[in-house]
Amino acid sequence: MRVRNFDKEQLVKQKAVQMLVADGFEGFSVNKLAKACNISVGTLYIYYKDKDDLITRIAIEQGEAMHRATLKGFDPEMWFAEGLKVQWQNRYNYMMNEPDAMLLFEQLRSSTYHQQVIGPMSQNFKEVMGRFVSNAVSRGEIKQMPLEVYWSLAFAPLYALIRFHKEGMSLAATPFSMTDDILWQTFDLVVKALSL
Amino acid sequence: MCDQIKNILIFKTDIATAEARHSAGKILDAHMLIQDWNIDLDDEDYVLRVISSELTPQDVILTINNCGFFCEELAG
Numbered sequence: 063m064r065v066r067n068f069d070k071e072q073l074v075k076q077k078a079v080q081m082l083v084a085d086g087f088e089g090f091s092v093n094k095l096a097k098a099c100n101i102s103v104g105t106l107y108i109y110y111k112d113k114d115d116l117i118t119r120i121a122i123e124q125g126e127a128m129h130r131a132t133l134k135g136f137d138p139e140m141w142f143a144e145g146l147k148v149q150w151q152n153r154y155n156y157m158m159n160e161p162d163a164m165l166l167f168e169q170l171r172s173s174t175y176h177q178q179v180i181g182p183m184s185q186n187f188k189e190v191m192g193r194f195v196s197n198a199v200s201r202g203e204i205k206q207m208p209l210e211v212y213w214s215l216a217f218a219p220l221y222a223l224i225r226f227h228k229e230g231m232s233l234a235a236t237p238f239s240m241t242d243d244i245l246w247q248t249f250d251l252v253v254k255a256l257s258l
Numbered sequence: 259m260c261d262q263i264k265n266i267l268i269f270k271t272d273i274a275t276a277e278a279r280h281s282a283g284k285i286l287d288a289h290m291l292i293q294d295w296n297i298d299l300d301d302e303d304y305v306l307r308v309i310s311s312e313l314t315p316q317d318v319i320l321t322i323n324n325c326g327f328f329c330e331e332l333a334g
Binding site: 089093103107108114 | 302303334
């Protein structure tokens with residue numbers, strides 16, 4: 063009789079993320095994952111309905127783990143610059159410590175799984191981030207603006223720098239490595255750009 | 259996952275196409291003792307997953323064989 067093994071489940075999840083990043087969604091299969099984890103295919107199908115179910119659930123879990131890390135030490139009642147700084151630090155730390163997670167999210171964005179994953183994304187995360195921004199608007203710290211405009215200013219610069227760092231180069235293949243100076247100089251300019 | 263592990267039966271099949279899945283699916287859908295089923299066409303074993311608190315693996319194998327397909331229980 064099959065018995066649920068939580069250690070095995072954790073191994074499966076870690077290996078699944080590594081293999082999805084290495085092989086892409088098309089190249090990935092439940093069979094290959096089973097072999098890599100040294101478990102039977104049958105065992106995997108106890109936990110997951112099929113390949114799509116596995117990918118969707120792994121992606122949602124990774125997203126929720128990232129949200130938890132992003133909200134660590136963060137309070138939506140914080141002043142704007144203070145709160146955004148916590149966000150930048152948390153997001154930067156997470157992306158440095160979980161490189162596969164970042165690559166997985168990038169793949170997801172351009173995949174058919176995107177809708178299925180984004181839909182169930184943590185309601186709590188959305189509410190907390192939403193409250194932070196609306197508090198800042200109410201206090202007169204920043205202007206009201208569409209979400210895409212806000213995100214493009216508040217976070218896109220951070221992710222651009224992280225990408226340069228991961229690739230080891232910036233524009234025109236110039237060698238690049240992130241430093242605290244560059245990170246926080248960028249942050250200060252972002253806050254200036256958003257502030258009223 | 260709210261289904262009991264013991265109610266999840268896993269099989270290797272040769273149900274390799276959407277048409278074949280549709281054909282076997284009509285029988286599986288109509289089976290009173292099958293709560294849910296799924297066939298993963300993305301897997302080389304075309305794994306059939308059946309949720310049933312009453313059926314044995316042999317019952318499922320017989321049902322699938324009767325549809326004209328190969329079916330073998332996958333070890334857990």
